[in-house]
Amino acid sequence: MNQNNIKTKKISRVCFLNPHGYMMYPPPLGKTDTGGQTLYVLQLARALGKKGIKVDIITRQFENLPAEEKLWENVKIIRIPCGGSQFIPKEKIYESMPEFVANLLHHIEKTRKKYDLIHSHYWDGGYAGIMLSKMLKIPHVHTPHSLGKLKKLEMSIEEIPPQKLKRVYRFHVRNAIEQKIMNNANAVVVICETSRIQILQHYSIDFEKLHVIFPGVDLDFFNTKKNDNDKKIKFAKNAVLTVSRLVPAKGVDRVIDALALIKNKVNFHLYIGGGTQEANKSDEEKMTQEQLKNLVKKHRLENRVTFLGFVPHDKVLPSFYRQADIFILASRYEPFGLTTLEAMACGTTPIVSRVAGSREVIIDGLNGFIFDTHDRKALAELVLKLLTDQKLRKKVAENAAFTIKEHYSWNKIVEKFINLYKSLL
Missing domain, CATH: 3.40.50.2000 (Glycogen Phosphorylase B;)
Known part of the structure; x- marks a missing residue:
């Protein structure tokens, strides 16, 4: 696309989809399903907020966490109920995504919010993103963070029984959904060149859809100045x-x-x-x-x-x-x-x-x-x-x-x- 055309376009509000884990600030890093991805999503949202773009981080509501939470200027967490009130591991949360999307659509209609695009994270977010993108008729960007086929390969090398791989990690479901995400997303962002090569080797995807954008560092915190x-x-x-x-x-x-x-x-x-x-x-x-x-x-x-x-x-x-x-x-x-x-x-x-x-x-x-x-x-x-x-x-x-x-x-x-x-x- 012509660079002049890009400059004239305006992004007002982005919908981040990150259903699993304990999404909050500060993040309880190390808690189940809450690690580097959580940090990445929060830091990217904060960086976009500083540029004047509103970001709603949509996650699942459970364990009496508040329905809405303002983090920084232009950045909110919105928690959508689905699948009951207890924690659900990321390997199983895909089962609740149709309910998650239905309740999110109700929230969007009620609040009359208008998103310019969706940016989904991990395969549960990507699965929800496919449905939401079609219903709202807006573009869908996806960041996988990790890949099911590579994770399965790694665990197979460690000689984990195939029955456990299927029962606990649901790779047969995950791999199928990840391929569907690759087919349907308008763009897939990976965090390094190695990830791009791995996706091209293990999934069917148009090369033009793949974009390498490295993670950033928040220099307000991580710098050489002693305190x-x-x-x-x-x-x-x-x-x-x-x-x-x-x-x-x-x-x-x-x-x-x-x-x-x-x-x-x-x-x-x-x-x-x-x-x-x-x-x-x-x-x-x-x-x-x-x-x-x-x-x-x-x-x-x-x-x-x-x-x-x-x-x-x-x-x-x-x-x-x-x-x-x-x-x-x-x-x-x-x-x-x-x-x-x-x-x-x-x-x-x-x-x-x-x-x-x-x-x-x-x-x-x-x-x-x-x-x-x-x-x-x-x-x-x-x-x-x-x-x-x-x-x-x-x-x-x-x-x-x-x-x-x-x-x-x-x-x-x-x-x-x-x-x-x-x-x-």
Whole structure:
């Protein structure tokens, strides 16, 4: 479309569809079905709101959560009842989407709201988006966040019984609905080039529909400027930080194994952040945490490893990044990894697994480092190199912060979404 035509078009109000999880601010990260996607949706909505575009984040109402909640200027959460009053896991919520859409349509008619377009998230949101787009006759943009066919492949490699894959994860339903979304959405936005290639390999879709728009970072929170929180946090010298949910896919065990290889060569202290607040921990998280603590004991690293537990995202996490000398993302499977960009924005040198989508923002050796997620020795050597070469570490950290400030702030990324939205009107 002609750029002049795009400039003259105006986006007034966008409908975000994110039915599952605990959508609220601040998000209870780590709680069931509430993680990086929730954060992404909230941050994109806030960035659009700052540009004068009204965003209604439509999610499911349950557990007596309020029907409506204003978050920031131009941004609201609207909760639509469906499927009863209890929490429904994301694998099963698709069954309630027809009721969700019917009740949402009633809300739209009652409030006389007029949306310019729909932006759906994950396959439950995409399923609702197909129905709503046809009924309202407005464009539909979809962001998958993860892909059923790849998730099934990953779990099959881990030798999870096929019966469990079908019963618990409903891949036979998810994969069919995801293909339907690819067929019907006007545009599909993926968060890195790797995701675009994966969709083209595993789904049938017009190439022109696919758009790569990287996530952004909120520089109001994640930056190199120290604040009062930094003064309260005292990390040891040569601090290594990893932040994630405590589940096997995040590869924290590999970080511990790697550091054990250099424990007699350099002084260091590993800080393991993330996880859910104790009352909300899943069985998987409890088991993983216990396994990690046993691994620390096995390597006799008790005095050199600290489990930080749940870390409040906007207030405390930036200070943790700034206090650390190195940040490691060692995931076995990671569609993107927003923590990489956050750490870079705070001036922390990142070491990132080759499987993570966020590796695409790194020029190896210039603004960070990339390693083979299976190669503990290579990871150990990288950490040793950085902890013994302060000049190199400082230069890479400066380049990392510059990269995010220049190219990946939400203030800049959001313009790409606005241009895409306008091109569909």
